[in-house]
Amino acid sequence: xxxxxxxxxxxxxxxxxxxxxxxxxxxxxxxxxxxxxxxxxxxxxxxxxxxxxxxxxxxxxxxxxxxxxxxxxxxxxxxxxxxxxxxxxxxxxxxxxxxxxxxxxxxxxxxxxxxxxxxxxxxxxxxxxxxxxxxxxxxxxxxxxxxxxxxxxxxxxxxxxxxxxxxxxxxxxxxxxxxxxxxxxxxxxxxxxxxxxxxxxxxxxxxxxxxxxxxxxxxxxxxxxxxxxxxxxxxxxxxxxxxxxxxxxxxxxxxxxxxxxxxxxxxxxxxxxxxxxxxxxxxxxxxxxxxxxxxxxxxxxx
Amino acid sequence: xxxxxxxxxxxxxxxxxxxxxxxxxxxxxxxxxxxxxxxxxxxxxxxxxxxxxxxxxxxxxxxxxxxxxxxxxxxxxxxxxxxxxxxxxxxxxxxxxxxxxxxxxxxxxxxxxxxxxxxxxxxxxxxxxxxxxxxxxxxxxxxxxxxxxxxxxxxxxxxxxxxxxxxxxxxxxxxxxxxxxxxxxxxxxxxxxxxxxxxxxxxxxxxxxxxxxxxxxxxxx
Numbered sequence: 202x203x204x205x206x207x208x209x210x211x212x213x214x215x216x217x218x219x220x221x222x223x224x225x226x227x228x229x230x231x232x233x234x235x236x237x238x239x240x241x242x243x244x245x246x247x248x249x250x251x252x253x254x255x256x257x258x259x260x261x262x263x264x265x266x267x268x269x270x271x272x273x274x275x276x277x278x279x280x281x282x283x284x285x286x287x288x289x290x291x292x293x294x295x296x297x298x299x300x301x302x303x304x305x306x307x308x309x310x311x312x313x314x315x316x317x318x319x320x321x322x323x324x325x326x327x328x329x330x331x332x333x334x335x336x337x338x339x340x341x342x343x344x345x346x347x348x349x350x351x352x353x354x355x356x357x358x359x360x361x362x363x364x365x366x367x368x369x370x371x372x373x374x375x376x377x378x379x380x381x382x383x384x385x386x387x388x389x390x391x392x393x394x395x396x397x398x399x400x401x402x403x404x405x406x407x408x409x410x411x412x413x414x415x416x417x418x419x420x421x422x423x424x425x426x427x428x429x430x431x432x433x434x435x436x437x438x439x440x441x442x443x444x445x446x447x448x449x450x451x452x453x454x455x456x457x458x459x460x461x462x463x464x465x466x467x468x469x470x471x472x473x474x475x476x477x478x479x480x481x482x483x484x485x486x487x488x489x490x491x492x493x494x495x496x497x498x499x500x501x502x503x
Numbered sequence: 504x505x506x507x508x509x510x511x512x513x514x515x516x517x518x519x520x521x522x523x524x525x526x527x528x529x530x531x532x533x534x535x536x537x538x539x540x541x542x543x544x545x546x547x548x549x550x551x552x553x554x555x556x557x558x559x560x561x562x563x564x565x566x567x568x569x570x571x572x573x574x575x576x577x578x579x580x581x582x583x584x585x586x587x588x589x590x591x592x593x594x595x596x597x598x599x600x601x602x603x604x605x606x607x608x609x610x611x612x613x614x615x616x617x618x619x620x621x622x623x624x625x626x627x628x629x630x631x632x633x634x635x636x637x638x639x640x641x642x643x644x645x646x647x648x649x650x651x652x653x654x655x656x657x658x659x660x661x662x663x664x665x666x667x668x669x670x671x672x673x674x675x676x677x678x679x680x681x682x683x684x685x686x687x688x689x690x691x692x693x694x695x696x697x698x699x700x701x702x703x704x705x706x707x708x709x710x711x712x713x714x715x716x717x718x719x720x721x722x723x724x
Contacts, residue, residue, distance in 0.1 A: 204611025211608060405605075408592045411554065412653070413582035414609045415575075503554065 208418060216425035219398065230394045234387050234434025234481060239441035241380035242469065242477050246442055248372045250466035255365050264343050266327040269353040276351040277325050284329060289342055291332035298323045324353060336363050384484055387434070391427045391488025398426060399496045407502040416497065423493045424486060431485020435478035443468055504530040504661065504692050505551060510560035512546050512716075520546045522716040523560070528694065530660070533687040533724075535703045536696040538713035544696040545589065547713065548665050551694070552581045565660070582610065585654030585691075587664035591646055593638040599625070599649055600634035603656050610657065624652040628682055644675030651682055661692045668697055676702060 268277060277295070284293045296304075301323040306315045331339050336357075343357040399406065409419055450465040457464040469477065505528040512521040520543045528534055536544050549555040550562050553569050562569045565583065572580060594602055603621040612620070625631045628648040630641075638646055647667055654662060664683065668676035680695075680702065687693045697703060703710055712720035 207611050207613075404592075405594055405596075408594060409605065409609070410578075411552075411581070411588070411592065412586060412606045412609075413578045413580075413657075415578045418578075418609055503549075 208421065212418075212421035213425050215422040216429055219422070219426055228433075230390055231430050231433035231437060233390050234431060234485070235437025235441060237383045237387060238380075238434060238438035238477060238481055239445070241376050241383060242438050242473075243442040243445055244376045244379065245373075245473070246446060246466060246469050248369070248376060250464075252365070252369045252372075253467075254464055263358050264329040264331065264339055264346070265356045265358070266329065266346050266352055267354040267356075268325045268327075268351055270322075270324050272325065272351045272353075280327065280349065280351060284327060287342075289331055289333065289338055290329055292330040294328045296326045296328060298325050301326060380480075384480075387431070387481070387484045388488040388491065391430060391485045392492040394430065395423050395427055395489045395492035396496055398423060399492065399500075403500060406497065406500050410500065411502050419497060420490075420493045423497075424489050427485040427487075427489020427492075428482050429485070431488075432478060432482040434485070435481025438481065439469070439474055439477055504528055504532070504565060505694070506563045507547075507550070508561050508563075510550065510557045510562060512543070512550065512555065513558045519558075520716055521550075521557075524713075524716070524718055525560075526711060526718055526721070528692060530692055531687070531690050533684065533693045533706075533708045534695070535706075535708060535710045536694060536713060537698060537700055537703060537710055540698060542713040543716045544698075544713055545665050548663050548694065548696055551661075551663055552584050552586055553577050578609070582606075582657055583659050583661070585651075585657070585659035585662040587647075587650050587654045587662070587667050589665040589669070591650040593646060593649060593653075595637060595639050597637075598634060599630065599636050599638060599641070602638060602649060603653055606653060606657050620656055620658075624656040627655070627685070628652045629678075642675070644671050644678060647671060647675070647679050648682065651679070655686065655691075659691070661694070662686055664693075664695045666696055666698070668699055668702065680706070 266280070268280070281293065281295060284290050298321055302315065302321050305323070306312050329342070331342065333339075339357050343355045346352055347355045406419055446466050446468060453465050454463075468474070505526075507524050507526050510521055510524045511519060513519045524543075524547065536547060538544055546555060550557055551564055551569065553572055557570050560570070564580065567580065569580065594605070600621060603624060604617060607617040607620060622631065622634075625634065628651050630645060630648055630652060633641065633645070638649060641649060651662075651664070651667070654664070662683065667679050667683075671679065676699070683693050683695055684706065707724065709724045710720070710722040711718055712722070
């Protein structure tokens with residue numbers, strides 16, 4: 202057990218020494234890995250930021266019904282009664298046109314606009330919460346309400362939420378695809394650097410095999426080298442994302458302020474950041490192990 | 504300790520290098536294997552640590568059938584054998600001392616014990632004080648002695664050397680051979696291949712003469 206631990210410690214130290222000793226070579230590979238991984242990682246951070254921004258607008262799917270501007274109080278009461286009787290409706294809130302205007306006045310940057318109006322352009326409206334969050338139910342209800350004579354316009358937010366959700370899914374899929382493609386590239390990069398390392402140490406490997414080193418012993422420092430290189434790449438990727446988001450945020454903050462918002466892009470969650478590092482380290486290990494399997498077998502001393 | 508029975512060896516697409524070699528080497532023996540170059544001396548020695556496998560026949564080392572050994576068991580066989588190669592195979596990217604540390608590192612020895620053994624091995628071959636030198640700075644004889652030190656640093660029961668005196672002047676060659684004799688005197692089984700008959704006769708040990716892949720003469724000590 203102690204001998205085994207000592208072997209691993211030695212292999213790790215040898216790999217660290219190589220990584221530091223190569224300076225250029227190993228570091229450039231780590232840089233390639235870092236830059237490549239920063240693309241999907243950064244894309245993911247941006248996407249999550251945008252989704253959370255958009256999600257704040259239409260969090261709860263609801264149906265809004267706007268009455269015609271000339272609709273009377275009686276029309277509104279009739280519709281209210283009809284809606285309350287509908288089994289699909291979970292709750293109804295009536296927003297009279299006066300109240301809507303007041304709400305608008307309260308919004309950022311719009312109070313001046315409202316003050317400039319000479320009459321209230323807003324119609325009476327109902328905001329309906331359906332019992333069932335299913336977008337199909339909401340769409341069917343919206344379709345029915347559109348047919349009523351006193352109704353001018355129906356907006357089903359479910360559609361909005363649906364579109365947003367599928368856009369977010371699409372974005373995540375794109376990021377995932379990018380990550381998968383780059384993963385292949387990174388395995389290839391590590392495969393090649395480890396191959397070069399094996400070739401430069403060919404004599405040592407040959408002698409070691411001849412005088413009784415096991416394959417596992419010979420393999421170990423190379424596997425650690427791949428792992429460390431990947432890990433360094435992962436850390437670099439996180440650094441690039443962090444720095445990139447910092448630069449973006451300094452501009453985003455200015456832009457968001459003009460909308461009265463304090464939005465900025467958040468860094469990857471701790472779990473996600475850890476996943477990026479583990480992913481990079483795993484790829485490095487994989488590339489190294491493929492390379493080692495391929496090239497160490499070739500070295501058969503005579 | 505080592506026994507060959509009807510061993511044949513044919514390299515791919517070539518002639519038979521060994522043709523029915525049978526021999527036995529007992530524990531603690533010192534044996535010179537002689538013969539002209541091409542007689543099969545190197546191949547014979549390479550069969551013992553399973554660097555080459557016989558085409559037919561069996562090679563038994565220390566009770567293990569080497570000819571049928573699984574690849575994963577080979578490293579452990581080799582750790583019990585001290586090997587001195589014809590081309591020495593020293594590593595020139597590291598010091599004399601680190602060349603010796605290489606075989607010690609495989610067995611997971613504590614650093615203190617490893618250092619002690621490395622120094623002991625250097626002492627036995629008369630290279631103490633040259634630890635920090637690069638092998639390239641050593642003379643031919645010193646390089647050969649370093650190769651021997653690396654072979655014995657793990658205290659093997661068997662020492663096998665292929666042409667250790669080739670390219671050495673008479674004085675250096677004799678010094679190298681005396682090291683083998685000294686190891687043999689403390690109980691190590693030693694097999695040395697050489698084409699230098701004159702040198703061998705001086706020691707009056709057992710001599711196996713190979714010619715065209717067969718043992719033609721077995722002169723006991």
